[in-house]
Amino acid sequence: MENKDLTGIQILGLSVAMLAPSGAMAFNTAGAVQNAGMTAPLSFLLAGIGILFVGFSFVQLGRVIPGEGSAYAYNSKALGERMGFISGWLLILTYVTFAFSSSAIVGNFLNVFLEHFGIRLPVPLYVIAVLLVGGFLSHFGIEFSTRLALILEAFAVGALSVLTVIILLKGGMHGLSGKPFNPKNGSISGIGSGMIFAMMSFAGFEGAATITHRAKNYKKAITVAIIGSVVFGMFFYFIVSYTEIMGYGLNNIAAMKNSAAPLNFLATHYVGKAMAIFIDFASVTSYFACYFGALNSGAFMLKAIADRGYLGSWIAKTSGKKNTPTHALDTITVLALIFWAVIGIGMKVNAGDYYNYLGTIGTIALLLVYVLVNVGVIFYFKRDNKKKIMRHLIAPIIGILVMIFPIYSNLWPIPSWPMNIFPYIVLVWLILGFFMKRKSKA
Structure with a gap:
């Protein structure tokens, strides 16, 4: 029997952890600025509004179709078992690749943080340590995992919020300006291109849907977690991206575009080395929370489809009073270690590129899931007497x-190697899903 002992705050914590808002601002703002220039905050705002409509669809289905498996459970009812499985199959690819990629960037930021103290070890060793520690901690149960993720991300958000307030109070580099809020200071195409990086910052907001069946009040939990995480992310990204631009100064946008660590520069410039150390540690905790959230979300998705007769019963096994899916957790951890050994160490792909490559694969798969969930809402409520035009047709x-737009942008113009092969990796995964046989009924 499933435990019903998670609170709404714990479930919200998993979605916020999957967003990794502090980490997103450390990595994705520069990419958005490269495309949208000073109007990048508008890219984050518009992306948030768009994602909010996707969030509404998750909530609409999640409130009437409780059960393990997130999009799998929803679309099994809305679009049939096969399309439901495909939705879950794509989510597995997303969460597994997010776990892989996030662990690598944790190792990267851990290296940056420890170098402040003269500690210099190979980054690959840090990544291995992250995977082993995370795999061990995950066995303490989803309650522990959600609390840890929430604490880590709260620390990271707090640290970045302090820096944000300091920069704003000091008036930035050359005084605060309203120019970033005026679309005329950019271009429609530029703002649109910037939305790609902004949407990457929202990827994973639906992670809580994998565990809402463990909530005391699942209807309230999924609404708070999904809508709460998106609204929080939208305003947080909008304010922080604006602050970063003001921190560099409108006349120094080029420097921000080319910066590999904009928050490190801002922390050092406006406060000092101590704040830079603090922010670097916050980046470690933010991405570890993201990795931990993806690990748990992936494990619960694997368990969900295994419970329905796919992949074998072994992977669905749980342990302890908390029914922790230890076999699924260990499977993801072992695969992560193998992938890092082969690609990160064997092929000498650095942690940053590893993060970008696998994160892109996961994001493409996730965008397809978002489309399928929206389609699911339209078809599910089409046969429901309680159908509401705005919620169940216009919003989806x-x-x-x-x-x-972001799906098209990953296909055309054709990206350079190796980014050009990533859509085809997702396609192969999708085809494998269509041939996957269900061995038994739940």
């Missing part, structure tokens, strides 16, 4: 339209 259509 807007959600689908918002997803088209």
